Amino acid sequence: MITLHGFAASNYYNLVKHVLLYKELPFQENLLYGGSEELLAISPAGKVPVITTNEGLNLSESSVICDYLEETYPDIALYPENSSERAVVRQIMKVAELYFELPSRRLIPYAFSGTEIPESIKDEVRQALDVGVIAISRLCQFSPWVAGDKFTMADIYVYYVNIVASFGASQLDWDVPAEIHGMKTWNDSMSQLAITQNIEADRQANMPEFMQKVTAQIQADNAK
Ligand SMILES: N[C@@H](CCC(=O)N[C@@H](CS)C(=O)NCC(=O)O)C(=O)O
Structure with a gap:
C-alpha cells in the first residue's frame, strides 16, 4: 500500500x-x-x-x-489526454506554485512568530504576487473549473497552493483571490467537495x- x-x-x-x-x-x-x-x-x-x-x-x-x-x-x-491540453494544466500548476505560493510562503515565519514583516520583504512579495495574479488571471478559466469544463489536477493544485497565497496576501491586507475574476466562486465550490x-x-x-x-x-x- x-x-x-x-x-x-x-x-x-x-x-x-x-x-x-x-x-x-x-x-x-x-x-x-x-x-x-x-x-x-x-x-x-x-x-x-x-x-x-x-x-x-x-x-x-x-x-x-x-x-x-x-x-x-x-x-x-486528472490530466487531459491531449498533450497540449495536458501541458496547459501543468503550466497552470507551475505558475501557481512559482508566482503565487512561493512568494507568499516567505511571510509565514513572520506571521507564526508575530514578528513585524520588514517593508523590503513586503515589497518583494507584493511584486512577485503581482506577477502571479496577472498570470493566474490569464491562464485560469474558472468555467467552472480552472482549465475549463473538466476537473483536473490543476484544480487540486491551485486550491491548496492558494491557501498559502491567500494567507500570505492577508499579511499584506490584500485580498488576492478577489482580484482574479471567477476565483472566489471556484474556491467556494472546491471547499464544498x-x-x-x-x-x-x-x-x-x-x-x-x-x-x-x-x-x-x-x-x-x-x-x-
Ligand atoms: N517543493 C516542495 C515544497 C514542500 C514544502 O514546502 N513542504 C513544507 C510543508 S508545507 C515542509 O516540508 N516544511 C518543513 C521544513 O521545511 O522543514 C513540494 O512541492 O512538495
Whole structure:
C-alpha cells in the first residue's frame, strides 16, 4: 500500500492526499514533521510530502508525485489526454506554485512568530504576487473549473497552493483571490467537495500539535 508521509497542516501534503483520495487509491498516512531524521532519510530536501510507492520508492516534490500517481494509476484521470491540453494544466500548476505560493510562503515565519514583516520583504512579495495574479488571471478559466469544463489536477493544485497565497496576501491586507475574476466562486465550490472537507477536518485536528512544534522551534532559535 502507498504510504503518505508528512503532516496534515501542510498544504502540499494535503494536495497529494486529495489526489490519492480522488483516484480512490488505498494509502496509509505516516505522521512526520520537518527536521526529523526519519524525514531526512526519505526526502532529499527534508520537505513533506513524501510517498513510498508500492515498489518501495520514496518520492518527494508534490508535482512529481502528482505526475507519478497519474502515470501509474490513470483510471480516474486528472490530466487531459491531449498533450497540449495536458501541458496547459501543468503550466497552470507551475505558475501557481512559482508566482503565487512561493512568494507568499516567505511571510509565514513572520506571521507564526508575530514578528513585524520588514517593508523590503513586503515589497518583494507584493511584486512577485503581482506577477502571479496577472498570470493566474490569464491562464485560469474558472468555467467552472480552472482549465475549463473538466476537473483536473490543476484544480487540486491551485486550491491548496492558494491557501498559502491567500494567507500570505492577508499579511499584506490584500485580498488576492478577489482580484482574479471567477476565483472566489471556484474556491467556494472546491471547499464544498467531500474530499476537501475531510482533508480540512484532518488539517484542523493537526493544527494544535503543528503549532506546538513551530513555537518550540522559534523558542529554540531565539535561545541560540
Ligand atoms: N517543493 C516542495 C515544497 C514542500 C514544502 O514546502 N513542504 C513544507 C510543508 S508545507 C515542509 O516540508 N516544511 C518543513 C521544513 O521545511 O522543514 C513540494 O512541492 O512538495
